[in-house]
Amino acid sequence: MDGAMRAARAGDLAEPDYAAVAAEAAAALGVRLDRGLAAAFLEAIYVSGAEGGKAAYPDARPTLEALRARGFRLGIVTNRAFGGERFRADLREAGLDIDWDVIAVSVEVGYLKPHPRLFEAALDALGLAPAEAAMVGNSLAEDIAGAQRLGMPAAWKRSRPDADGVVPDFTFDRVSELLDWSLLAEAARVR
Ligand SMILES: [Mg+2]
Structure with a gap:
């Protein structure tokens, strides 16, 4: 996500497709996730707020x-x-x-x-x-x-x-x- 955000900030400022980013990261570890699962995975691990x-x-x-x-x-x-x-x-x-x-x-x-x-x-x-x-x-x-x-x-x-x-x-x-x-x-x- 950091890499995708950095690239967007240095480029066209279009918001990255985070589900695609998560699917790519998982694939690099040998785990295949479809778009829905990748989005759910990201939601589960993403830390925000307090x-x-x-x-x-x-x-x-x-x-x-x-x-x-x-x-x-x-x-x-x-x-x-x-x-x-x-x-x-x-x-x-x-x-x-x-x-x-x-x-x-x-x-x-x-x-x-x-x-x-x-x-x-x-x-x-x-x-x-x-x-x-x-x-x-x-x-x-x-x-x-x-x-x-x-x-x-x-x-x-x-x-x-x-x-x-x-x-x-x-x-x-x-x-x-x-x-x-x-x-x-x-x-x-x-x-
Ligand atoms: Mg601020």
Whole structure:
């Protein structure tokens, strides 16, 4: 999966066919799996959410709730190999089940960030132009550059930089600092 994802990121950003990747990996070990079995195998061994060591930042949920109280609609734009109920369960476990206005998952849309299609899927669902939205993320290459290329302002949660020459519109360390970004002062004022 890592190899397929790396190749996609370096190439056309089309989401890899993970069932095919799993079938190939099994075949290399002398195990023949049809597509359905390969997909089921992958689902069974794939570790995500809390099990994968992922937890929400403690100020994430209060920050989201504060943004919603200011009138913002909230969405997720994420690169991941499982969407649907699996991802919603991960969100619930992390305490981030806040009745999102849109959830755009790469494996469901067919493209990985920074491909514009994934951002556009979220924008279209919300009926927003890029300039009416803001992206928040920790990857300069995927989140910040991807959003800015469409004309969407982007805030970066400072992490190990994964791209050169990308200048975020806002940079923060603690999630709650987002509430100080002038752009997010009030939804109505942004329009
Ligand atoms: Mg990220």
